[in-house]
Amino acid sequence: MKKILITGGAGFIGSHVVRRFVSRYPEYHIFNLDALTYAGNLENIKDIEANSNYTFIKGDIVDEKFINDLFGIHNFDGVLHLAAESHVDRSIEDPLRFVKTNIIGTMNLLNVAKNQWKGNFDGKRFYHISTDEVYGSLGNEGLFTEKTPYDPNSPYSASKASSDHFVRAYGETYGLPYVLTNCSNNYGSHHFPEKLIPLFINNIINNKLLPIYGDGNYTRDWLFVEDHAIAIDLVFHEGKNHETYNIGGFNEWKNIDLVRLLCKIMDGKLGREKGTSEKLITYVKDRPGHDLRYAIDASKINRELGWKPTVTFEEGLEKTINWYLNNEDWLKNVTSGVYQDYYKKQYS
Numbered sequence: 076m077k078k079i080l081i082t083g084g085a086g087f088i089g090s091h092v093v094r095r096f097v098s099r100y101p102e103y104h105i106f107n108l109d110a111l112t113y114a115g116n117l118e119n120i121k122d123i124e125a126n127s128n129y130t131f132i133k134g135d136i137v138d139e140k141f142i143n144d145l146f147g148i149h150n151f152d153g154v155l156h157l158a159a160e161s162h163v164d165r166s167i168e169d170p171l172r173f174v175k176t177n178i179i180g181t182m183n184l185l186n187v188a189k190n191q192w193k194g195n196f197d198g199k200r201f202y203h204i205s206t207d208e209v210y211g212s213l214g215n216e217g218l219f220t221e222k223t224p225y226d227p228n229s230p231y232s233a234s235k236a237s238s239d240h241f242v243r244a245y246g247e248t249y250g251l252p253y254v255l256t257n258c259s260n261n262y263g264s265h266h267f268p269e270k271l272i273p274l275f276i277n278n279i280i281n282n283k284l285l286p287i288y289g290d291g292n293y294t295r296d297w298l299f300v301e302d303h304a305i306a307i308d309l310v311f312h313e314g315k316n317h318e319t320y321n322i323g324g325f326n327e328w329k330n331i332d333l334v335r336l337l338c339k340i341m342d343g344k345l346g347r348e349k350g351t352s353e354k355l356i357t358y359v360k361d362r363p364g365h366d367l368r369y370a371i372d373a374s375k376i377n378r379e380l381g382w383k384p385t386v387t388f389e390e391g392l393e394k395t396i397n398w399y400l401n402n403e404d405w406l407k408n409v410t411s412g413v414y415q416d417y418y419k420k421q422y423s
């Protein structure tokens with residue numbers, strides 16, 4: 076049985092990847108390693124936690140001895156590395172946290188994998204999951220390709236860019252078999268309500284203000300998280316070693332247009348008079364160093380691996396909103412902090 080380590084599997088994207096791998100690949104044993112920071116929530120994957128091919132391990136990727144011992148015990152065949160500090164606003168408040176987790180943590184995993192695999196890389200693979208933010212900001216034209224030079228602007232994107240460079244360096248210098256993907260903005264279920272879409276859904280439900288940074292004309296390329304998980308599965312199994320693939324939704328929205336659409340759908344779902352939620356929109360001080368526009372050219376992964384999004388934005392948004400409305404307990408547990416007791420209740 077192959078042993079696969081997934082880091083950050085209690086987070087938003089990681090939980091979708093863990094669920095997919097545990098249910099699709101009974102021939103693998105999936106080890107989910109997560110430090111359970113504020114962003115880690117074991118309720119995200121409680122539906123698969125009893126599966127016999129799944130083990131949760133609480134631990135910090137920055138802890139050198141711990142990661143080395145863990146690898147020593149299991150000698151993993153593959154690593155899918157998603158653990159990270161992921162929120163741009165938090166990186167502006169506490170950049171060092173991002174350096175520790177995103178740079179040192181990634182370095183630590185790379186180094187341990189290299190040392191434990193001892194140059195025998197047959198059947199081994201290190202998959203680093205990264206972001207389109209490493210490319211910086213687009214103007215009104217053009218798309219990010221795999222050849223776009225790195226030009227990160229926030230402490231978050233600088234830390235992800237640095238970790239990407241180390242992954243490539245380990246490939247070039249030590250021959251570590253890696254694949255790397257840079258993806259655009261994800262949305263979907265189990266998304267922590269600090270990011271635009273889940274925050275605004277939660278605020279609309281609770282009649283709270285919707286803070287739009289700056290003039291709201293910033294553009295993001297949105298991808299349904301389950302389509303990202305499909306792409307990750309494909310790249311892990313069929314991607315070429317030492318290659319990078321961009322992943323995106325072909326789905327650009329200005330923040331203000333997206334928020335207006337969200338307000339309209341939510342008014343309908345909540346039986347509120349048309350225009351009610353839009354009144355909650357409030358323009359606030361801009362995010363420092365705010366990138367104007369991200370948009371991905373995902374033609375390489377489409378051409379070489381046959382991936383494209385399966386869900387339209389209308390379908391994805393509908394599924395996402397319905398999930399939050401049908402899982403108000405999840406939202407309440409997250410906003411009250413109760414979710415952080417889950418590990419104690421289930422595992423100790």
Ligand code: NAD
Nearest residue numbers: 083085086087088110111112114115135136158159161261
């Ligand atoms: P998230 O913040 O929801 O989850 C991150 C997970 O990592 C959490 O479970 C957290 O507990 C865990 N973690 C944090 N620090 C850790 C540490 N030191 N040791 C072990 N675990 C730790 O993040 P997400 O949005 O699911 O993003 C996952 C990955 O995908 C990140 O690497 C991110 O950069 C990348 N990414 C995210 C998006 C997006 O739109 N969310 C888009 C492209 C790429």
Ligand code: DAU
Nearest residue numbers: 161162163206207208259260269270271286287288293330
């Ligand atoms: O592009 C991929 C990246 O997308 C990922 O690497 C990051 O982990 C992920 O957090 C996301 O980064 P963004 O900064 O684009 O996402 P966020 O949801 O924080 O913001 C989306 C846009 O909405 C951005 O232009 C800022 C704006 N915004 C955000 C919040 C939280 C607001 O106007 N108001 C808000 O309250």
